[in-house]
Amino acid sequence: MDEIKTIVSHKKGKVDVTPIATFYRNEIKESITKGNLKPRIVAFLTTNDEGALDYSKWTKIACNKDGIEFILKRVERVDLEDEILEANKDNNVHGIMVYYPVFGGMMDSYLQDVVSPEKDVEGLSTINRFNLYHNIRYMDAAQTKKCVIPCTPLAMVKIVDELGIYDKSLALGEHLKGKTITIVNRSEIVGRPLAAMLANDGAFVYSVDLNGIIVFQPGKRFGTIKMSETTITRDEAISKSDILILGVPSPKFKIESNLIKDGTIVINFAGCLNVDESIESRCVLVPTIGKVTIAMLERNLMRLYHNKVTHSSSSSTSSS
């Protein structure tokens, strides 16, 4: 990852995150081979959306390369809940994912909670988010089963870490102390969990969406997060930021380049670029993070696999 380090130290240029993804995937692949493990994901697709199809293909290729069985199931959306409930019961399935939107809106939030938290490889169930927001690391009182974290925010934190932005000389919970971060997206899938995680590491975070801006910062007690209102404008928040994270799924949405100060780390996870590419001439630009997200999906799966197979009293490996 020497090229990445050079780009970051020069405070400009475009970063390809492939080496970061490769690093984590190699680790996972090795553990699967060594342990002769049989992890399996079932992914449900209810639409013909090309983006979802492409993403599922890339995920399948990566998983299969690394020793993970990836089963893509095409189902009608009206049958999805029953299919998820079946997969919840299937002892040979360790992770369940769903390509959203299915119905859209709150019906999709409901479906996220139909997935058993023990197979919630994307980390989208309410209990996994609740645990994240409250810095609860284990799913059980005995502290044997680790929680999973939503894949995209987890990927983002790993990228921020690998870019060398964390100051590890500071105390735990303060590695991002003094850093101002703006995140344009406050979904429960990416933006809010990410704001909470970065605040938990000490950052001062402006969380922006269409309804306004909320500040996330470390709370008074270690491991807590404080949310507060602010009167700052989006433009002001962006111009103050050391890190700018963009996730608006519309090609029309672009942040004006002149708002962004020189040397800012700009990370885009929207699927389309929310900033003009020329910003790389004076900032660090990470245009896509999808490869690391897939690596984190694998990482979450292995966590769930170990929770089930290694730590469950009724443990049994795949019968196939």
Added chain:
Amino acid sequence: MDEIKTIVSHKKGKVDVTPIATFYRNEIKESITKGNLKPRIVAFLTTNDEGALDYSKWTKIACNKDGIEFILKRVERVDLEDEILEANKDNNVHGIMVYYPVFGGMMDSYLQDVVSPEKDVEGLSTINRFNLYHNIRYMDAAQTKKCVIPCTPLAMVKIVDELGIYDKSLALGEHLKGKTITIVNRSEIVGRPLAAMLANDGAFVYSVDLNGIIVFQPGKRFGTIKMSETTITRDEAISKSDILILGVPSPKFKIESNLIKDGTIVINFAGCLNVDESIESRCVLVPTIGKVTIAMLERNLMRLYHNKVTHSSSSSTSSS
């Protein structure tokens, strides 16, 4: 309720649901007085929205009349989660409600699940909805703690019942057999739970929202519901319906009267009327249902109160 019966048998006229609300509230009031019970609701308000303020006032008046303590707490939205967690722990609080929207979108879905299901007087938590959709009636394996159902759909079902539309000569699960119902609203708070409940009672339900139409009908096994796609248009669905339920929170949204057949039961729960009032000259029109919704809120509270105080091993009544 003789006047209601006359309107329904003449298949036209405007129905005032006050007597239905009074009937349920009197029952609740009597049980509170007789048992010397001390039920308490805490309601959280984060905005100055006049609709929410008005609704909270009416709810407080009704609750206090019936022997229920209703505490309205004004809090900042950024503090709401902590406030809910406090109320979850407070043994003297039996029901918690929140006036939504708070942040809007999925963050509000998250907050609905922060409310303990044991105090979820509005019936909005995922587990309560999951149980409703799967016809699970109890919160515990021992079947001592009854689930609660979202207030507005529950009010609607009670109204449909009191209007005499249920055919009680038919078997359980078939009381609405042969009835076609269109519901214009598919929120997880009202429209979808309602569609599921009416299908569970035997109706054929067209559930309409901006994204299209889904059919809800009884499943093959007793107590199950089948969802399916349809190519019918909204106008066709409405013109086939014996009951039309309207819940679009926009004064601009009106169903064209000429689509609605004579004698249709039209029930509106939107806060604004989604149909021209003159429809009452040839249909039954229930223009508002809010009073029955408040009665059902009280009914849910008493269920939670009994779940806690009567059926809990660590039971204790209010210490105040």
